Amino acid sequence: MRFIIIVAFILIIGSLASALFFMMRDRGRTPNMMRSLMLRVGFSVALFLFILFANWMGWIHSTGIHMSP
DSSP: OHHHHHHHHHHHHHHHHHHHHHHHHHTTOSTHHHHHHHHHHHHHHHHHHHHHHHHHHTSSOOOOOOOOO
16 A cells, blocks of 8 residues: 555656656746646546545545544
8 A cells, every 4th residue: 555655656746847847948838847737636636536445445544633622
């Protein structure tokens, strides 16, 4: 489970870095930056949905925040 989440975070950071690279190099004139940002959003949404699915399946358990009264 940790491996999947770590890989997803690496993909998100990598696509953000490539968007920054294309923004600096192309100045936004080509669709490369938009494609990279679109992938980053897609990876983020997929990771969020996977965490919700893993919680529903019982693969992970939320501990909650214990607040003292």
